[in-house]
Amino acid sequence: MSEKIIAAISTPRGVGGISVIRVSGKGSILLCDGLFKAYRKNVTLSDLNGYTGCYGEIRVNDEIIDEVVCFVYRAPHSYTGEDVVEISCHGGMYITEKVLRAVLDAGAEPAQGGEFTKRAFLNGKMDLTQAESVMDIISARGEESARAALNARKGNTFKKVSAIKEKLIETATHLAAWADYPEEDVPKITAEEVKSAVTDVIDTLDEVVKNYDNGKIMRDGVDTVIIGRPNVGKSTIMNLLAGCERSIVTDIEGTTRDIIEEMVAIDDILLKLSDTAGIRHTDNVIEKIGVDRTMDKLKSCGLAIAVFDNSSVLTDYDIQIIENLNGIPSIAIVNKTDLENKLDVEFIKSKFSEVVLMSAKYDDDINNFKNTIKRVIYYQKIDSNTVILANARQRDKILKAKSGLYEVLDAINAGLTLDAVTVAIEYAIDELCELTGEKASEQIINNIFEKFCVGK
Ligand SMILES: Nc1nc2c(ncn2[C@@H]2O[C@H](COP(=O)(O)OP(=O)(O)OP(=O)(O)O)[C@@H](O)[C@H]2O)c(=O)[nH]1
Ligand SMILES: [Mg+2]
Numbered sequence: 001m002s003e004k005i006i007a008a009i010s011t012p013r014g015v016g017g018i019s020v021i022r023v024s025g026k027g028s029i030l031l032c033d034g035l036f037k038a039y040r041k042n043v044t045l046s047d048l049n050g051y052t053g054c055y056g057e058i059r060v061n062d063e064i065i066d067e068v069v070c071f072v073y074r075a076p077h078s079y080t081g082e083d084v085v086e087i088s089c090h091g092g093m094y095i096t097e098k099v100l101r102a103v104l105d106a107g108a109e110p111a112q113g114g115e116f117t118k119r120a121f122l123n124g125k126m127d128l129t130q131a132e133s134v135m136d137i138i139s140a141r142g143e144e145s146a147r148a149a150l151n152a153r154k155g156n157t158f159k160k161v162s163a164i165k166e167k168l169i170e171t172a173t174h175l176a177a178w179a180d181y182p183e184e185d186v187p188k189i190t191a192e193e194v195k196s197a198v199t200d201v202i203d204t205l206d207e208v209v210k211n212y213d214n215g216k217i218m219r220d221g222v223d224t225v226i227i228g229r230p231n232v233g234k235s236t237i238m239n240l241l242a243g244c245e246r247s248i249v250t251d252i253e254g255t256t257r258d259i260i261e262e263m264v265a266i267d268d269i270l271l272k273l274s275d276t277a278g279i280r281h282t283d284n285v286i287e288k289i290g291v292d293r294t295m296d297k298l299k300s301c302g303l304a305i306a307v308f309d310n311s312s313v314l315t316d317y318d319i320q321i322i323e324n325l326n327g328i329p330s331i332a333i334v335n336k337t338d339l340e341n342k343l344d345v346e347f348i349k350s351k352f353s354e355v356v357l358m359s360a361k362y363d364d365d366i367n368n369f370k371n372t373i374k375r376v377i378y379y380q381k382i383d384s385n386t387v388i389l390a391n392a393r394q395r396d397k398i399l400k401a402k403s404g405l406y407e408v409l410d411a412i413n414a415g416l417t418l419d420a421v422t423v424a425i426e427y428a429i430d431e432l433c434e435l436t437g438e439k440a441s442e443q444i445i446n447n448i449f450e451k452f453c454v455g456k
Pocket of ligand 1 (some may be wrong): 169228230231234236248250253254257266276335336338339361362
């Protein structure tokens with residue numbers, strides 16, 4: 001347990017009803033007692049049991065800074081595993097900063113980003129995957145991603161990875177026992193048995209990585225590109241989904257020249273929406289760059305919304321756009337249905353599995369459009385009850401473990417000694433231990449917690 005007492009404001013900066021200053025470390029209760037005067041007679045924070053609070057005021061040199069409620073947690077039953085006091089004062093930065101200043105002047109040190117959670121990890125209150133999920137919960141924007149992060153916070157990632165690891169440890173132990181103590185009665189483990197156990201684990205790891213890749217979509221939003229010829233109504237559609245005038249709309253072709261981005265939530269799905277420059281041949285340098293960017297963006301997107309104009313016949317540009325959408329999940333919009341039809345809608349329907357007819361300018365009901373978006377994205381929706389990795393670091397560890405296991409298979413196939421096989425299995429186990437933090441270097445731990453906000 002760390003000797004240093006740390007303190008920070010744990011609520012967001014800004015005006016609010018209350019703000020919370022968290023103080024953690026051995027001696028933190030006594031330190032706060034020096035500043036706090038309870039309204040109940042003869043009561044100090046040191047008298048309080050864990051999980052209890054007390055109403056009173058923070059005073060410095062007889063000056064009352066604020067009326068507060070102090071909540072006391074006693075080690076090890078606190079977030080950090082140490083003695084903790086949480087001071088709830090009135091919101092507003094002036095008062096909050098003043099209370100924090102009083103705590104720091106009394107001997108606490110300002111907490112670094114993520115230091116409370118780092119202490120929780122170092123004190124064995126949570127494993128690394130749980131700690132990382134704390135950050136996910138804070139930044140979760142959709143219901144689905146919040147649930148997934150909460151799941152990891154409960155330790156489900158740790159449990160699942162531990163189960164995988166146990167299976168490998170069992171195989172490695174068996175191999176080692178059999179190789180080291182041939183005279184004992186250890187049942188022989190065949191190469192086929194090792195191969196089958198290892199292949200099972202590889203399959204599970206594959207599933208975990210796939211889940212992560214899908215989960216990332218939910219956390220960061222689906223990269224969605226609105227594409228079409230100039231003037232078909234792309235920006236109008238962007239604004240309709242965004243619910244505000246995000247992108248400039250005019251009847252001049254080539255109005256949008258660069259990519260305009262906006263995050264849009266459709267129920268629990270988050271879209272990272274990009275309105276783009278209309279696709280056409282142009283000599284205008286700026287517009288041309290815009291068109292090139294649109295095509296680049298298309299290559300990496302998760303969903304394309306291709307817009308066509310109901311009031312004009314198909315052009316070569318429309319055809320070119322359709323060809324470029326090959327292999328990309330897409331929805332076609334036949335826009336401007338309020339105008340006389342000249343577009344070959346049947347042709348569009350033959351090219352897209354999802355076609356929405358609408359008038360972006362006049363329709364106020366876009367539920368059909370939203371439902372179509374959900375339908376197309378939901379096929380890649382993940383089950384938030386299964387294991388979900390929090391970040392690229394965890395994913396990398398899974399991939400390294402997997403490569404170690406492929407070496408096991410190679411070693412067996414090449415007829416290498418069981419020692420060589422055991423070494424490769426141990427490598428995979430090490431990688432999984434690093435994932436959960438059971439064996440992580442100080443450097444890695446520092447890197448992880450540096451990304452946290454102060455106060456968490
Ligand atoms: N009648 C009718 N007009 C529409 C509809 N949707 C958009 N418009 C009009 O079409 C014109 C072009 O709309 P934008 O949204 O700017 O089109 P865009 O595809 O973004 O155009 P560029 O940025 O130039 O590529 C504007 O005058 C819109 O008001 C519609 O459903 N019906
Ligand atoms: Mg536009």
